[in-house]
Amino acid sequence: MINIAVLGYGTVGSGVVEVIRTNKEQIGRRAGDEIRVKYVLDLREFPGDPVQDVLVHDFDTIAGDPEVDIVVEVMGGFEPAHTFAKRALEAGKSVCTSNKAMVAKFGAELLEIAREKNVNFMFEASCGGGIPIIRALNGSLTADVIDQVAGILNGTTNYMLYRMRVEGSDFGTALKEAQEKGYAEADPTADVDGHDARRKIAILSSIAYGGYMDAEEVYTEGIRDITPEDMLYAEQMGMRIKLLAVSRQMPDGVCAALVAPFLVHAENPLFAVNDVFNAVFVHGNMLGDAMFYGSGAGKLPTASAVVADVIEEAQHLHEHIPCNWGEEKLELQDPQEVDSLFFVRVTGKTREEIEAAFGKGCEFVSCPSLSGETGVITPRMTHREYYAAAEKIGGVISMIRIKD
Amino acid sequence: MINIAVLGYGTVGSGVVEVIRTNKEQIGRRAGDEIRVKYVLDLREFPGDPVQDVLVHDFDTIAGDPEVDIVVEVMGGFEPAHTFAKRALEAGKSVCTSNKAMVAKFGAELLEIAREKNVNFMFEASCGGGIPIIRALNGSLTADVIDQVAGILNGTTNYMLYRMRVEGSDFGTALKEAQEKGYAEADPTADVDGHDARRKIAILSSIAYGGYMDAEEVYTEGIRDITPEDMLYAEQMGMRIKLLAVSRQMPDGVCAALVAPFLVHAENPLFAVNDVFNAVFVHGNMLGDAMFYGSGAGKLPTASAVVADVIEEAQHLHEHIPCNWGEEKLELQDPQEVDSLFFVRVTGKTREEIEAAFGKGCEFVSCPSLSGETGVITPRMTHREYYAAAEKIGGVISMIRIKD
Numbered sequence: 001m002i003n004i005a006v007l008g009y010g011t012v013g014s015g016v017v018e019v020i021r022t023n024k025e026q027i028g029r030r031a032g033d034e035i036r037v038k039y040v041l042d043l044r045e046f047p048g049d050p051v052q053d054v055l056v057h058d059f060d061t062i063a064g065d066p067e068v069d070i071v072v073e074v075m076g077g078f079e080p081a082h083t084f085a086k087r088a089l090e091a092g093k094s095v096c097t098s099n100k101a102m103v104a105k106f107g108a109e110l111l112e113i114a115r116e117k118n119v120n121f122m123f124e125a126s127c128g129g130g131i132p133i134i135r136a137l138n139g140s141l142t143a144d145v146i147d148q149v150a151g152i153l154n155g156t157t158n159y160m161l162y163r164m165r166v167e168g169s170d171f172g173t174a175l176k177e178a179q180e181k182g183y184a185e186a187d188p189t190a191d192v193d194g195h196d197a198r199r200k201i202a203i204l205s206s207i208a209y210g211g212y213m214d215a216e217e218v219y220t221e222g223i224r225d226i227t228p229e230d231m232l233y234a235e236q237m238g239m240r241i242k243l244l245a246v247s248r249q250m251p252d253g254v255c256a257a258l259v260a261p262f263l264v265h266a267e268n269p270l271f272a273v274n275d276v277f278n279a280v281f282v283h284g285n286m287l288g289d290a291m292f293y294g295s296g297a298g299k300l301p302t303a304s305a306v307v308a309d310v311i312e313e314a315q316h317l318h319e320h321i322p323c324n325w326g327e328e329k330l331e332l333q334d335p336q337e338v339d340s341l342f343f344v345r346v347t348g349k350t351r352e353e354i355e356a357a358f359g360k361g362c363e364f365v366s367c368p369s370l371s372g373e374t375g376v377i378t379p380r381m382t383h384r385e386y387y388a389a390a391e392k393i394g395g396v397i398s399m400i401r402i403k404d
Numbered sequence: 405m406i407n408i409a410v411l412g413y414g415t416v417g418s419g420v421v422e423v424i425r426t427n428k429e430q431i432g433r434r435a436g437d438e439i440r441v442k443y444v445l446d447l448r449e450f451p452g453d454p455v456q457d458v459l460v461h462d463f464d465t466i467a468g469d470p471e472v473d474i475v476v477e478v479m480g481g482f483e484p485a486h487t488f489a490k491r492a493l494e495a496g497k498s499v500c501t502s503n504k505a506m507v508a509k510f511g512a513e514l515l516e517i518a519r520e521k522n523v524n525f526m527f528e529a530s531c532g533g534g535i536p537i538i539r540a541l542n543g544s545l546t547a548d549v550i551d552q553v554a555g556i557l558n559g560t561t562n563y564m565l566y567r568m569r570v571e572g573s574d575f576g577t578a579l580k581e582a583q584e585k586g587y588a589e590a591d592p593t594a595d596v597d598g599h600d601a602r603r604k605i606a607i608l609s610s611i612a613y614g615g616y617m618d619a620e621e622v623y624t625e626g627i628r629d630i631t632p633e634d635m636l637y638a639e640q641m642g643m644r645i646k647l648l649a650v651s652r653q654m655p656d657g658v659c660a661a662l663v664a665p666f667l668v669h670a671e672n673p674l675f676a677v678n679d680v681f682n683a684v685f686v687h688g689n690m691l692g693d694a695m696f697y698g699s700g701a702g703k704l705p706t707a708s709a710v711v712a713d714v715i716e717e718a719q720h721l722h723e724h725i726p727c728n729w730g731e732e733k734l735e736l737q738d739p740q741e742v743d744s745l746f747f748v749r750v751t752g753k754t755r756e757e758i759e760a761a762f763g764k765g766c767e768f769v770s771c772p773s774l775s776g777e778t779g780v781i782t783p784r785m786t787h788r789e790y791y792a793a794a795e796k797i798g799g800v801i802s803m804i805r806i807k808d
Contacts, residue, residue, distance in 0.1 A: 132544030140536030143711035272676040286708035287534040294694035304690035307547035
């Protein structure tokens with residue numbers, strides 16, 4: 001019997017209890033022993049719910065019980081999640097979590113404590129919900145030097161962009177719809193402004209490149225400025241607008257990382273990732289292109305990933321599994337020096353004026369239903385060069401980067 | 405220092421040596437020790453190639469050398485691959501392989517020997533080339549009961565169908581093109597008749613469902629009968645024709661498995677898998693839909709997967725990692741009883757006659773450029789019912805199943 005404690009009986013926490021109950025037999029067989037939920041920590045009461053029998057309100061009960069082998073942190077937020085995770089590891093218990101904010105900020109510290117205590121700290125559910133991308137990077141693609149990661153890592157914004165595309169609706173309408181469906185929170189900032197995706201790309205990059213990427217340093221734009229007119233141009237060009245979180249590592253070890261809306265070509269496997277689905281594209285120097293796709297959020301897919309961590313931790317109770325997340329901080333290239341192709345909508349300028357600003361090799365796009373403006377795909381240039389040119393010419397309505 | 409022997413210096417074998425040389429530092433760090441290619445076994449000589457220094461022609465040299473920890477079998481075919489793999493395991497060496505024919509036939513036996521000898525038998529590269537799908541099923545999606553696997557598992561046929569679609573060419577032309585590009589062998593039977601995909605779905609199903617699926621029992625059709633006219637109908641319906649290898653397990657444990665061309669809807673993530681790429685779609689009872697995408701063949705992607713096995717075996721030299729492939733044979737449903745939607749092209753019949761044969765609820769498709777025939781999507785029915793109806797009405801030009 002392996003005893004676990006679940007911290008937080010919200011969406012993911014109740015999902016974890018449900019997954020363990022529903023797939024009890026298979027999970028026990030895989031883990032090598034029965035998994036028993038000995039405690040659920042929550043400040044609330046749940047009268048009538050079977051969880052009431054194992055409900056506790058004080059973390060000390062869990063930290064002080066030597067029978068508890070694994071602590072599942074699914075409360076979210078920095079505190080008290082971080083303190084509880086740290087105390088559990090220090091007490092010699094393995095910890096797993098779906099909490100990307102905590103992992104992005106304290107992952108390196110918690111991994112180090114896990115290593116010292118010969119237990120494990122796992123966070124498969126922190127990125128891409130049910131997609132087993134952390135395990136793929138950490139334990140499967142081990143023969144490769146990974147040099148690029150690009151993901152649709154936020155289901156809420158992918159759903160909103162999908163609805164804006166198929167319905168022609170604007171940002172506000174799509175947000176309202178996402179909130180009604182329960183995909184977006186009352187305060188949607190973390191999703192629509194890209195902070196959620198930023199934390200996830202920092203976590204994935206830390207593991208992919210074997211260092212530590214500081215999420216706070218990742219240049220981030222959200223989707224608030226995307227309009228129905230941008231969608232019309234995308235359609236016209238046979239591309240789709242996606243909020244991508246991308247990073248790459250150059251041969252000298254320096255990384256570039258960015259969260260922003262991108263135009264994605266039809267040939268790119270990320271093109272077809274619709275609705276609330278997430279996907280992570282990875283490029284390895286031997287493997288070439290690979291992509292992992294699945295439910296990026298939702299109670300049961302996320303809980304499935306958490307329980308997969310519980311199973312692996314149960315198989316290795318007092319044996320630390322090395323994580324490729326390194327201690328050395330990854331150096332990030334100045335976002336101004338990162339190069340890209342840019343799609344720009346310009347009003348009141350001739351093609352000659354546009355080429356004079358953005359250089360020879362501009363490709364022009366006209367959208368029949370939008371008059372008085374010109375769409376242009378610039379030649380490859382750095383952000384610094386782009387912003388200088390945009391300022392020089394004036395009249396720029398919007399800019400969206402184009403994914404290579 | 406961990407010593408390995410590579411059996412076969414063909415495409416994959418030379419790729420394995422190249423991956424180990426190119427990513428030497430990272431691989432050593434991941435494996436916990438330097439990986440050294442001590443022997444390469446091949447009947448040929450390779451004068452001028454550095455491999456010549458470690459080349460041997462007799463397997464006894466390898467089997468009898470206690471310094472060899474891991475044997476990489478990349479010769480292909482049943483013999484002597486099977487005998488060599490067995491002897492290596494019996495000598496207490498871990499084995500990994502890209503040889504799907506051997507794994508599909510002897511996987512259960514070799515896994516059992518590995519378990520007895522407390523070593524490992526791994527075969528990530530046998531399915532989907534560089535896609536880490538075996539590891540995902542075996543070690544990542546462990547909290548789920550997997551009830552469906554559907555894959556584009558053969559790069560050659562996916563390339564051919566892709567070319568037929570975009571160029572309007574026929575089977576013969578597409579095959580010739582694939583052969584010229586080196587994607588298809590002189591004898592293309594294993595690819596175009598579906599035998600390669602059949603072996604792979606049997607391997608994946610064995611691990612997904614925790615039993616043993618006999619590849620020989622999987623009903624299989626290839627792509628020889630697909631015509632440019634079929635492609636026109638697919639285009640008309642907004643679908644694409646893919647050679648899919650599909651299986652599912654019913655709650656009573658009985659499985660259905662099938663390799664055949666399918667029409668795939670645009671909403672299905674497999675729709676966008678083009679060229680020589682492979683993809684594996686998996687459905688779990690908690691996870692929902694997930695898909696893994698990547699290079700299904702090719703020297704380096706396949707070698708990358710082989711070397712990932714080498715690394716995991718190096719990390720667990722004398723510690724057997726359980727594999728979900730079970731000993732109990734999976735019972736397969738009679739292919740005649742498997743149900744599906746069928747797209748059928750019928751000539752010389754009225755809609756009334758077609759509905760009389762296939763039942764109410766037929767959906768008719770007309771393809772402007774093809775006269776004298778009618779396209780019809782039947783209601784859901786078993787294969788037995790379909791064949792009975794097709795025989796009754798006569799005039800059937802072609803039939804392609806539609807993926808749910």
